[in-house]
Amino acid sequence: MNRFGAVIWSELVNCVRSNNNIVYTLSHHKANVIEQVSDEGFLVTTQSEPQLVRKTWVEDAWNAFEERASLRANDIPGHTRHRSSFIMGLFSLLPSVTVLDTSPVTIKWTEETDKFGAPATWIFQGNPNKFYIDSYLTDRQFIWWSLRQKHYEKEVRIGDIVWHCCKGSN
Numbered sequence: 001m002n003r004f005g006a007v008i009w010s011e012l013v014n015c016v017r018s019n020n021n022i023v024y025t026l027s028h029h030k031a032n033v034i035e036q037v038s039d040e041g042f043l044v045t046t047q048s049e050p051q052l053v054r055k056t057w058v059e060d061a062w063n064a065f066e067e068r069a070s071l072r073a074n075d076i077p078g079h080t081r082h083r084s085s086f087i088m089g090l091f092s093l094l095p096s097v098t099v100l101d102t103s104p105v106t107i108k109w110t111e112e113t114d115k116f117g118a119p120a121t122w123i124f125q126g127n128p129n130k131f132y133i134d135s136y137l138t139d140r141q142f143i144w145w146s147l148r149q150k151h152y153e154k155e156v157r158i159g160d161i162v163w164h165c166c167k168g169s170n
Contacts, residue, residue: 008062009055013037015093023093025085026105032086044086053083061087070100070108121161 016023021034023044036043041054057080065071071091073084080087092099092107100106 009058011094012058012090016042016090019093023086023089025089026092026099026107027085030085032089042090044083051083053086057083058087058090062091065091065107070106072104072106074104 016034016037023032023034024030025032030046033045034042035045035050039055041052041056041058043050044053045051060080061071061076061084064075064077068075071088073081073088076084076087088105088107091097096109097107098109100108
């Protein structure tokens with residue numbers, strides 16, 4: 001599920017601005033100076049000439065990060081990999097991201113926070129003649145579900161929004 005959008009982009013831009021428009025690489029601590037931010041992306045200067053790091057590149061890397069819940073430079077899609085050091089440093093500015101000083105450097109979601117910093121929304125539909133959803137939700141802290149033969153688990157947390165619909169022959 002792609003959650004990259006205006007909210008994530010604006011959070012990244014705010015992190016860059018609060019870091020004096022500089023993103024440091026994680027391995028060598030090299031400065032990437034952000035000359036300009038636009039709807040197209042970040043105009044970045046390192047020791048060479050400025051280069052536009054396209055918003056679509058950041059989005060592709062974000063999707064890889066979201067899919068894996070951790071990210072190394074080699075996990076970033078090929079067409080974006082040449083700016084992987086910048087992108088990893090950019091993501092590390094987010095408060096919900098932790099940097100692991102392993103070889104290779106890895107970033108992952110901070111365990112205490114939801115990776116998107118927002119409440120989850122749950123929608124449950126149940127037929128009371130076949131399945132009583134109220135007792136299911138009351139008895140569980142973690143919800144399991146399957147989608148396209150992949151199995152997922154997520155904790156229902158305080159502050160999450162739950163929509164509950166009972167529908168059946170009654």
